[in-house]
Amino acid sequence: MSNRRRAGSPVADQVAAAIGESRLIFGLEAERVGRVAPLGAAADAWVLGIYEDVNRAAAAGLVDYCQHAANPRPLHVGAWNRRLVVCSACVGLLRLYGEEDRRCDRCAAVVETIMTTTGWAENVLFVHIGLCWDCTVELGVPVSRAVVA
Numbered sequence: 001m002s003n004r005r006r007a008g009s010p011v012a013d014q015v016a017a018a019i020g021e022s023r024l025i026f027g028l029e030a031e032r033v034g035r036v037a038p039l040g041a042a043a044d045a046w047v048l049g050i051y052e053d054v055n056r057a058a059a060a061g062l063v064d065y066c067q068h069a070a071n072p073r074p075l076h077v078g079a080w081n082r083r084l085v086v087c088s089a090c091v092g093l094l095r096l097y098g099e100e101d102r103r104c105d106r107c108a109a110v111v112e113t114i115m116t117t118t119g120w121a122e123n124v125l126f127v128h129i130g131l132c133w134d135c136t137v138e139l140g141v142p143v144s145r146a147v148v149a
């Protein structure tokens with residue numbers, strides 16, 4: 001076994017690379033949805049709650065991951081399913097269809113038009129969100145920052 005020391009830790013390097021990639025993706029996402037700022041205090045607190053929920057479930061071994069999620073990289077979760085975490089390439093696995101795709105992630109109402117946006121936590125976890133109009137307004141998500149799906 002070698003005692004050779006490397007400059008910097010490989011794990012820290014990978015995390016730094018993941019954060020860099022997240023920033024890149026986040027920039028692209030922000031451009032796509034016209035969002036350049038955080039969602040706002042109420043929405044950010046709600047997103048953080050989801051993040052904490054995912055973390056608790058992960059610590060309890062209740063979260064499934066895509067096969068690529070083992071190494072540090074940007075990850076995605078849907079507010080509608082906090083037990084599945086995937087990489088950017090596998091984000092399609094989070095997709096919902098039919099009525100479930102129009103169910104508000106906050107109040108569970110099924111609505112005609114769902115507003116979608118993306119929050120992020122800890123630089124590397126994107127939280128994809130679908131909200132009804134009332135929850136969009138109640139959480140103070142600027143309508144210009146949400147897109148109609």
Ligand SMILES: [Zn+2]
Binds near residue numbers: 066067069087089090
């Ligand atoms: Zn993957």
Ligand SMILES: [Zn+2]
Binds near residue numbers: 108
């Ligand atoms: Zn709602």
